[in-house]
Amino acid sequence: MFYNEEFETLPREALQAMQIKRLQQVLQRVYHTVGHYKKSLDAAGVKPDDIKSLTDLRKLPFMTRSDLQNNYPFGLFAVPMSSVVRLHASAGTSGRSTVFGYTKRDVDTWSELMARSLVAAGLTKNDIVHNAFGYGLFTTGLGMHFGAEKIGASVIPMSGGNSKRQIMILQDFGPTAICCTPSYALHLAEQGGVLGVDMKALKLRVGIFGAEPCSQQVCDEIEKIYGITALNFYGLSEVMGPGIGMECLEGRNGMHIFEDHFLVETIDPQTGEVLPEGAEGELVFTTLTKEAFPLVRYRSGDISRLITDPCRCGRSHIKIERIVKRSDDMLIIRGVNVFPAQVEAVLTDIEGLEPHYQIIVDKSGALDSLELQVEVSEKTFSESGSVKELQNIERRIIKDMKDYLGVSARVKLVEPNTLQHTPGQAAKVIDKRRI
Numbered sequence: 001m002f003y004n005e006e007f008e009t010l011p012r013e014a015l016q017a018m019q020i021k022r023l024q025q026v027l028q029r030v031y032h033t034v035g036h037y038k039k040s041l042d043a044a045g046v047k048p049d050d051i052k053s054l055t056d057l058r059k060l061p062f063m064t065r066s067d068l069q070n071n072y073p074f075g076l077f078a079v080p081m082s083s084v085v086r087l088h089a090s091a092g093t094s095g096r097s098t099v100f101g102y103t104k105r106d107v108d109t110w111s112e113l114m115a116r117s118l119v120a121a122g123l124t125k126n127d128i129v130h131n132a133f134g135y136g137l138f139t140t141g142l143g144m145h146f147g148a149e150k151i152g153a154s155v156i157p158m159s160g161g162n163s164k165r166q167i168m169i170l171q172d173f174g175p176t177a178i179c180c181t182p183s184y185a186l187h188l189a190e191q192g193g194v195l196g197v198d199m200k201a202l203k204l205r206v207g208i209f210g211a212e213p214c215s216q217q218v219c220d221e222i223e224k225i226y227g228i229t230a231l232n233f234y235g236l237s238e239v240m241g242p243g244i245g246m247e248c249l250e251g252r253n254g255m256h257i258f259e260d261h262f263l264v265e266t267i268d269p270q271t272g273e274v275l276p277e278g279a280e281g282e283l284v285f286t287t288l289t290k291e292a293f294p295l296v297r298y299r300s301g302d303i304s305r306l307i308t309d310p311c312r313c314g315r316s317h318i319k320i321e322r323i324v325k326r327s328d329d330m331l332i333i334r335g336v337n338v339f340p341a342q343v344e345a346v347l348t349d350i351e352g353l354e355p356h357y358q359i360i361v362d363k364s365g366a367l368d369s370l371e372l373q374v375e376v377s378e379k380t381f382s383e384s385g386s387v388k389e390l391q392n393i394e395r396r397i398i399k400d401m402k403d404y405l406g407v408s409a410r411v412k413l414v415e416p417n418t419l420q421h422t423p424g425q426a427a428k429v430i431d432k433r434r435i
């Protein structure tokens with residue numbers, strides 16, 4: 001099933017002709033409207049007119065997360081704010097977060113790509129969609145919502161948390177599809193077990209999972225517990241949100257990238273060299289139609305490979321393998337992207353702490369848990385005298401982690417010089433989870 005059969009099955013040659021035309025338009029636009037691109041293209045000695053084929057793409061400089069942060073909040077917008085109808089943002093303190101803008105047309109495109117994704121999962125207007133992705137500044141909740149409405153499905157804007165109520169609604173409203181992180185699906189099943197609910201007896205038929213890695217093993221487990229088909233989507237807020245790629249019901253092997261809207265390359269994360277199709281590398285994206293926040297050669301940090309074999313669903317767009325690795329130190333905690341540097345920024349704003357800390361990530365039941373061990377400074381330790389003061393620091397860390405990064409953390413303050421220090425490295429991350 002297709003939402004937009006013409007574009008989703010476009011022969012490769014026509015698709016590539018469309019891509020190069022759109023790429024040239026994007027380059028002209030960003031070069032003349034966004035200071036960052038003019039500067040970076042000039043520095044690389046490339047002009048938009050030099051890009052005549054898709055292979056010329058590799059002449060263009062990469063964009064990285066720090067380019068995005070350095071232009072916080074609106075420095076990379078290619079349209080005036082009067083044309084922006086929506087703002088989303090990643091987690092992070094001021095200057096370490098990234099803000100994404102959308103024009104009316106961007107929201108329409110995004111909704112269509114989400115509609116394509118949901119139809120690829122076999123959904124129609126007759127489905128009821130239980131959307132347990134968080135609504136708000138993060139892109140996944142609203143992205144799913146608009147796509148579900150676009151295909152005419154009945155969407156339940158459940159958002160995250162409040163598991164008992166989620167289970168009540170799953171029983172009473174009878175949704176046929178659920179969208180959430182894979183670990184939240186497992187958590188709901190655990191809670192259902194406690195309440196004596198048979199998850200297989202629910203009307204759910206399909207689950208659409210993403211925002212964190214979902215291994216084959218986890219997908220299999222969810223399918224078994226719920227008696228549903230579990231499909232993966234690919235999203236990246238910087239590039240658009242969810243709706244960049246989707247696993248199709250017929251193929252069940254990798255996620256199709258909607259190539260009429262995004263160019264995808266794989267590169268060697270060390271050298272930046274473009275890799276041949278099929279080789280494992282870091283995914284790099286270029287947006288072809290975005291108006292407010294276009295991106296050229298953005299390094300995603302996600303490691304995957306391109307699958308170019310024709311898919312039995314009939315879509316002509318290439319696929320990427322599910323993501324289970326990153327090229328950087330980003331952690332995904334309950335679907336929220338967190339960098340150790342962001343944690344450090346939160347901690348350095350709090351007086352009385354040393355910049356030495358340890359991040360311990362584990363599972364508490366099905367869900368991720370985050371523990372922070374932080375050294376207090378010698379001064380605080382010797383002068384504080386009262387346990388109360390230390391408790392205040394602890395509470396402040398918990399609150400700031402939640403407020404700025406959107407994650408709940410357990411905090412353990414420790415005496416100075418008790419954590420192992422690696423020279424030149426403030427943080428040590430211990431990830432005990434198995435993906």
Ligand SMILES: [Zn+2]
Nearest residue numbers: 248251311313
């Ligand atoms: Zn397919």
